[in-house]
Amino acid sequence: MIDQEKIKEAVRLLLEGIGEDPTRAGLIDTPDRVARMWTELAAGYEQTAKEPLSRIFPVESGEMVLEKDITFYSTCEHHLMPFYGKAHVAYVPDGKVVGLSKLARTVEVFARRLQIQEQMTGQIADAMMEFLKPKGVMVVLEAEHMCMTARGIKKPGSKTVTICTRGVFQDNEALQTRFFQMLGK
Ligand code: ZN
Numbered sequence: 001m002i003d004q005e006k007i008k009e010a011v012r013l014l015l016e017g018i019g020e021d022p023t024r025a026g027l028i029d030t031p032d033r034v035a036r037m038w039t040e041l042a043a044g045y046e047q048t049a050k051e052p053l054s055r056i057f058p059v060e061s062g063e064m065v066l067e068k069d070i071t072f073y074s075t076c077e078h079h080l081m082p083f084y085g086k087a088h089v090a091y092v093p094d095g096k097v098v099g100l101s102k103l104a105r106t107v108e109v110f111a112r113r114l115q116i117q118e119q120m121t122g123q124i125a126d127a128m129m130e131f132l133k134p135k136g137v138m139v140v141l142e143a144e145h146m147c148m149t150a151r152g153i154k155k156p157g158s159k160t161v162t163i164c165t166r167g168v169f170q171d172n173e174a175l176q177t178r179f180f181q182m183l184g185k
Pocket of ligand 1: 076079081145148
């Protein structure tokens with residue numbers, strides 16, 4: 001559960017830590033705003049992908065389904081800075097498919113937590129395998145990390161790409177190539 005009072009106290013301390021005055025007019029409501037923002041950014045801790053991935057429909061086709069360019073915003077657990085970009089989620093159904101908006105909901109469940117991009121990629125793939133039980137899953141995330149672009153080495157526009165394959169996608173070059181063809185890359 002999210003403890004709003006703790007977050008507010010932490011933000012006041014952070015402001016003092018950087019030499020600011022948390023009581024000045026421009027900052028007086030900031031701890032409260034930040035606490036409310038975090039209830040949204042950390043909402044994924046109280047959710048699982050079971051709910052969205054249970055809305056299934058039977059199909060006969062065993063052709064790959066790809067939902068691409070799912071925009072997501074997450075928070076890097078090393079710096080508490082945003083990383084954001086696109087998720088591309090594909091699977092080969094085994095008799096059932098899930099509503100397309102539910103793949104976006106699944107990405108959201110894992111994005112709304114403190115994350116490492118590699119871990120998030122695997123969590124999406126594993127949730128798909130666990131709840132939808134397709135023949136295989138392939139997930140690609142491409143994201144810009146503010147901790148890299150706004151500080152440190154400062155390379156705006158540079159992207160980190162992570163990939164995770166499960167089931168029939170593993171070690172299957174033809175299927176992976178088809179994924180990237182459908183992605184248009
Ligand atoms: Zn970071």
